[in-house]
Each structure stands twice: as C-alpha cells, then as structure tokens.
Amino acid sequence: MFFKLTSFEIWIGLRQRSHWIYAVLCFLFSFGLVHAAAGGLSQIKIVTIGDAFIVNSPGNIDRIASLSAFFAIFAIANIVSFYANRDFEHKMHALVFSSGVRKYNYVSSRFIASLGISSLVISSALFGAWVATLMPY
Numbered sequence: 001m002f003f004k005l006t007s008f009e010i011w012i013g014l015r016q017r018s019h020w021i022y023a024v025l026c027f028l029f030s031f032g033l034v035h036a037a038a039g040g041l042s043q044i045k046i047v048t049i050g051d052a053f054i055v056n057s058p059g060n061i062d063r064i065a066s067l068s069a070f071f072a073i074f075a076i077a078n079i080v081s082f083y084a085n086r087d088f089e090h091k092m093h094a095l096v097f098s099s100g101v102r103k104y105n106y107v108s109s110r111f112i113a114s115l116g117i118s119s120l121v122i123s124s125a126l127f128g129a130w131v132a133t134l135m136p137y
Helices: 002-015 017-037 058-089 093-097 103-133
Strands: none
Touching: 002 058, 002 103, 017 058, 017 103, 058 103
C-alpha cells in the first residue's frame, strides 16, 4: 500500500504546472549565472581577483548551487505545503483517515513524494549550470 500511495503522490506532483515552472526557473537562473560568468553576455562583466576565473571549478559550482538552492527554498515551501494541505483544502481528510490506510503510510508517502519533487527542482538548477558549461563560447 505504501508504494501505491507514494507512486500516486509523485504522479500528482509531476502533473502540477507550478512544480515544473519552479524547475524551469531554477534551471534558467543557474544557466544565466554560469553563462554570464563565462563571458557569454558581453553586457555583464564579472570582476574577480586573481589571474583566472574558472567557471566550472568546485568552488564556483558550490556557489552556484548555494545561490540556486537559496532561491529554490521558496519553491520548496510551496511544494511541501501543496502536499500537506491538499486533503484539508478539499475536506477529504475525514474520508482518508477513516479508510483502511494507515496514517504512517499515508503521511510518509506524502513526505517521500514532496522530497522527490523538491529534489527534482534543486537538481534542475545543477543541470542548468552543467548545460551552460557546454555552450560553445
């Protein structure tokens, strides 16, 4: 029952347009950061101290991931609240909790689904940074 509930919750989460919009925004944000830092945009100048600026160095990847995750926190709060409040908004909680589904399975499947969708959103930011390093400039 746990796997059915979890797959259903993930399926519902993947159908939400807002979750995909968050993923695309995180992708574009990190893509733009790396693109600007690599010199793809001539209007934006990145000032650094030292001889060279390596865009895909571990320190810069960490900075880009941290900035993207900082902005993704707002999206993750919305994703988790979607899973937490969905039954209460439609007044289905009494029906769900009176059925044969155990509360532990139900709540943990919601948690796993929200964790998976949130991981997808944050991973899209790292994917955007990786795609930007492949640009031919």
